[in-house]
Amino acid sequence: MARKIAFLTSLLLAWTAAASPWATIQGAPTPPLSRVSSPIREEGGKAFLQEEGRGHTWIVGREGFATIGQALVRAHEGDTILVQPGVYRERLVISKAVRLVGEGRPVVDGGGQGDVLTIKAGGATVQGFIIRGSGRRLWRNEAAVKVLGDHNTIRGNEITNALFGIFLLGASGNTIVGNRIQGLGVGEHDRGNAIHLFGSHRNHIEGNMILYPRDGLYFEFSNGNRIRGNYVLYGRIGLHYMYSDDNTFEGNVFQYNGVAAAPMYAKRIVARRNLFAHSRGYGAYGLFLKDCEDSLIEENSIVDNEVGIFMDNSRENRIRRNLIAANTIGARILSSSINNLFTGNAFVENGDQVHLNRGRLLNRWEGNYWSDYRGYDLDGDGTGDIPYKVGSLFGFLSENYPEVRILFHSPAVRALAFAEEALPVLELPREEDRSPRMRQEDIPFALPTGPIRPGSKASGVFAALLVFGTTMVLWRAGRRRSGAWSRSRV
Secondary structure (H helix, E strand, O other): HHEEEEEEEHHHHHHHHHHHHEEEEOOOOOOOOOOOOOOOOOOOOEEEEEEOOOOOEEEEOOOEEEHHHHHHHHHOOOEEEEEOOEEEEEEEOOOOOOOEOOOOOOOEEOOOOOOOOHHHHHHHHEEEEOOEOOOOOOHOOOOOEOOOHHHHHEOOOOOOOOOEEEEEEOOOOOEEEEEEEEEOOOEEEEEEEEOOEEEOOOEEEEOOOOEOHHHHHEEEOOOOOOOOEEEOOOOOOOEHHHHHHHHEEOOOOOEEEEEEEEEEEEOOOEOOOEEEOOOOOOOOOOEEEEEEEEOOOEEEEOOOOOOEEEEEEOEEEEEOEEEEOOOOOOEEEOOOOOOEEEOOOOEOOOEEEEEEEEOOOEEEEEEEEEEOOOOOOOOOOEEOOOOEEOOOOOHHHHHHHHHHHOOOOOHHHEEEEEEEEHHOOOOOEEEOOOOHHHHHHHOOOOOOOOOOOOHHHHHHHHHHHHHHHHHHHHHHHHHHOOOOOOOOOO
């Protein structure tokens, strides 16, 4: 078992390293500013470079202005401000479409007050800086970079010691690429979000590395955004949608967060080829769908989470060709979630594949691979000849009596499941996959199957008796409660 877990971990790390957009971003120098051969000139005692067709390039540092603010006052639309290495203790407002470019990673320090850099203009660029020292008043949403205008670019910066990293407020069509954002070293609920959008639409967010945020990527009333190739680690929620529709996130990595991704009150979300991994602990989920409708969840790897997929009051969603492996519970689907299609997924060695609760069971399960399927394929067409029963006795018990979860992962659970299959006594909430696949094929990032669930055989004997006795007590009590449980008809 230890060898299989180590192999699983090594595969995850290898995939992460190979897919990481940050591998080409971290440590890379700021792209050089295009210069012409003309010498530095003087205008009003301040140095600048003349570039054909691009306006002036103003210099801040040893050869030019003493502060960035002075250069911003002097610059015109279309100009470039080149900032030389150093620490600049100032708070900046960009109200013109200029390019603010750091050379050698200069530092802009806000001194712990308010927003460090505010972009009110449209079409501005901020690139190549270390930005730090925002205020810490959550009710003011104080940030390292606050964007109020449209079509700006924030590229290749490092943000530290700031409450919020990049905050977009009513700002659309912006590009946020290749930044590194690290949250404050304080309690989770005292931090801000790394990239926060409110009422901001059609933005492009790609290749950012985010560490220790409250929420890594947060969207509220923000539609049509594209989120691609970002890394989010050690946050409360990796990606969080609230009342935000028509967003696409693909090729992202969410690891070691409380919840990897939580689309809530959202419609027409596309989640494709992401990694949701290592969300462990109470209330931890890989993918948490709450009031989510008409969305596509495809080709993701949902691995080693407390619960792989959770659905509450979510409907008309398509969940297809995902790898759902090594989670304590592969999928937990509440009866309020209906008309969802699960097809072509691989449920591989989860502690319990699917938990269902009582109520309407109106979802479709078609052509999934189940590592615990015990059927056969006599005609050799790759599809099992008998249906796979979705749901389990222990899942039903734990949904209704959470205290029995202490016995999870024990051999007692397996013994109880076997006994229920051989001699069913309860009418359980179950659905069926009538065309289960016999082989795990065509699933992105497929992992080897094998027993990876822990459990002590020595401790299982007493636990099995305890679970069996508890079940009989519940069954007998149920017989006395009209309509609660009933005998299965065999």
